[in-house]
Amino acid sequence: MNRDRELAQLQAIDRELTLLEQNSALLEWDEETQMPSEALEGRSDQISLIQGYIYDKKTSSLMGELLDALEEDGVHCTDVQRAIVRTYRREYDRTVKIPRQLVLDLSHAASTGQAAWTGAREQSDFSLFSNNLEHMIGLKRDYAEAMGYGEHLYDALIDEYEPGMSSSMVSAVFDPLKVSVSELLSAVAAQPQIDDSFLYRDYPRDLQDSFGRMILRDMGFDFSRAQMAEAVHPFTTTVGYDDIRITTRYDEPMVSSPLFSTIHEGGHALYELGASNSTTRGTVLAQGVSMAVHESQSRLWENVIARSEEFWHHYYPRMKDLFPEQLSDVTEQAFVRGVNKVEPSMIRVNADEVSYSLHIILRFELEKALISGDLTVTDLPAAWNDMMKELLGIVPATDAEGVLQDVHWSAGLFGYFPTYALGNLFGSQFYRTMELSIPDLGRQIAAGNLRAAGSWLNEHIYRHGSIYPSLELLSRVTGEQLDPQYFIDYLNRKYAAIYHLD
Template sequence: MSGTDDRYAVLVERLRKVALLESCGSVLGWDEQTYMPSGGAAHRAEQLALLAGMAHHEATDRELGDLIGELESEDLGEPGGPRAANVREARRAYDRATCLPRRLVEEISRVTTLSQQAWVTARREKDFPAFLPFLEQVVALKREEAAAIGFGDGGEPYDALLDHYEPGATSSWVDGVFSPLRAATVELLDAIRGSQVQPPVDILTRSYPLDAQREFGMAASKRIGFSFEEGRLDVAAHPFCSGFGPGDCRLTTRYDEHHFPGAFFGTMHESGHGIYEQGLDRQAFGTAMGVSCSLGIHESQSRMWENFVGRGEPFWIHLFSEAQAAFPEALGQETRERFMAAINDVRPSMIRVEADEVTYNLHIMLRFELERALIDGSLDPADVPGAWNDAFTRDFGITPADDSEGCLQDIHWSAGLLGYFPTYALGNIYAAQFFVAADRAIGPLSEQFAEGEFGSLKEWLNREIHQRGRQCRADELVEVVTGDGLSHEPLVAHLRGRFGPLYDL
């Protein structure tokens, strides 16, 4: 074994130690959102802060930096190969981590743990003033983080946070991607508003017993390829997916007896995340080749299974009779056509996670706008409710009745995830391009879905996306997988193709 091989093996061992510590924190974070009694929040905050500090200590050790530096000057094989990618991303992670003092890392962990518990209560009680002190702390800490990391010439503080979730992305780049998508979305939405078609949405608010919803959602999750031998589904205030490492991936959702889409499509969405996590290269755990390419690519997988598959007619050609059997009172006398129209209803609505495919990206663009202002200091946390309502009225023509359906609806800010939101809309764009490429390579997918066959798509995604890890940047991955550069046009074509016929446009 060469000296390079020895040093590379040590690097992988060191990176896995960091990843193991971080995964321990993820388990505690999952438990906090699912089973921890509320009285345990303060102690849990100390536990998570301790683990965050330990992981940060390992991730910033000078010997690790020296090791990375040595490997950067050595022959790592193919320039774009796995070893080169692991060393490149190790450098990126090390440089970013060493910008942050351990004190700040621990304090962010401690405050966000307490903040998430405060958010649960504030959202339930529609009480923004009760949450405000926590939001102020979180924003102050994230401003400090952004300042410590820094950003490129011509950039802005938000870039430092965005780059954590979507490596290489900047606010101006996202602006350029979102601008034509917004214009096309508004044009399509205006056309739909002018349609005389009124989907029978009352179908979705009939009685759907919670136990039946859980069983039906889990059955659909299994059908598309999520393994419950290496995963589970629980209830949380806000749906999420946590991948702790090989063989352990946890999904959560929330149920409402009189709102079928919430839990079902939430489960499909989180299952898409879970399928990605279960599809990563297990042997590469802890390295760049064993993690997702970016959060936008991760969201492309969840949005693809939720929308491109789950809201499509071929999926329900296969599954609607099972839905009727699971919910005989609500769906026993319904037609698949009416049900399809209901689940694809388009109208401005308050809640992002329940929004239709057309308006969803406008929800994301609104949050992107407000987050940038929070981080650059032009928006004070105390002014968030008013700014939210003004922007929502401007973009959607409706105004939240209270903050629980406004600025308190998402868990992200309480968890310190500023910079995350843009990845949802980027995920929709990526998903559209990937879906077209998959259909071209292994399709027609519609025929397979109508027969209940989803394995070929899952295997294609495993091979073309999941197993590549973080070998390249997201926009580069799109080009590698699809042969085309990043474009909003496939997403717009998908939306027009689905909703044009439904609304007689």
């Protein structure tokens, strides 16, 4: 049966939804970068209005009918059409399965929860937040029940951020990762520590900005299709077919934090830039496919490429030209070691590349136990501290630098944390395939030709946008399933050199 009419209808709705999502992204971008402070209330009204339009269109009975009609066998025959139907089916089911009252309750709990969390964190007193957390966990269980799940309630929550991923799949890759990273951390701890004090000297912000923009340009960040501004929190957002925005901030005490943050967001932006092309333009597919794949691209650029010896072989002389006094006594090798210093610390967002995964594994284990009921909210702070001790060998002195450090749980973002570490795994697996495909990749990077990597990533990952689900994309690109060994090997090889391990 010919379904051209239904396809055309879905495509028209898709185009409208794409424009509305971009519009909503612009309202948020502007809020973070330009909006005067008193305009906040009016801005939430504006965002709510647009989000209301989006919700109505995604959940309309027309959408339900179109999806039903198009899911009949053999109707939508191209990958692109199949992917559009798949994407809206997910969103449609997600919204129609959840009772309206639960949506309102979750939204209200997130709003009051974040206020309570802010207060609790300021006073470093978990008890001021525990009732809210308890309530939120109950709602997230209701949500998982309503959505349906495979083995564990928690699976439904992970699936929201990383479609197709489950709790046992995550455990299967996190368990070996935990063992290997712990061993590597112990080996590093036995070596003399790296001196990175030169990173805290005074680096003028306009020069930091020029240097960051030069690297972005070299990466292929096209300033005629993308833009960078300053904001309190770094993020990437898509506000048009040819309009990707990233933010950075320069008031960090450490020169490398804003730089690597810029490169990280630059990686997200390259993915979004490549995802919007003649095949996907104006559709829901013109964006990265999942949190983990997105994070793989940002971390691949930030850590694998931009913290490598090869990268700084090209860029360190340029950095030294910009900051001759600040770096007068710092060799290229000392600089590379400085930006790769490993030191377990309390705060996830400040963690180095090695210990970072352990912060995530801790949160994953605790989330799983909270949702299943194996861990009570009352016991959470002690469980957090015990696990910090076990995994990182350090114990938070206060709740603020422990269990209260992240906003996620107060906002109801259970199942989100694992995608950060999964990004590292996807990233090194992609990178290994790229290395095999570009034998002189290291030399290209050392010569400042970052486009060699950028073009390969665009060809194999970016340009597909959301056409293939994340695990299918991984196996199409690498020919293999997700395997943590690539990331483990990468860390072991790199830090053996940095820390002169045997």
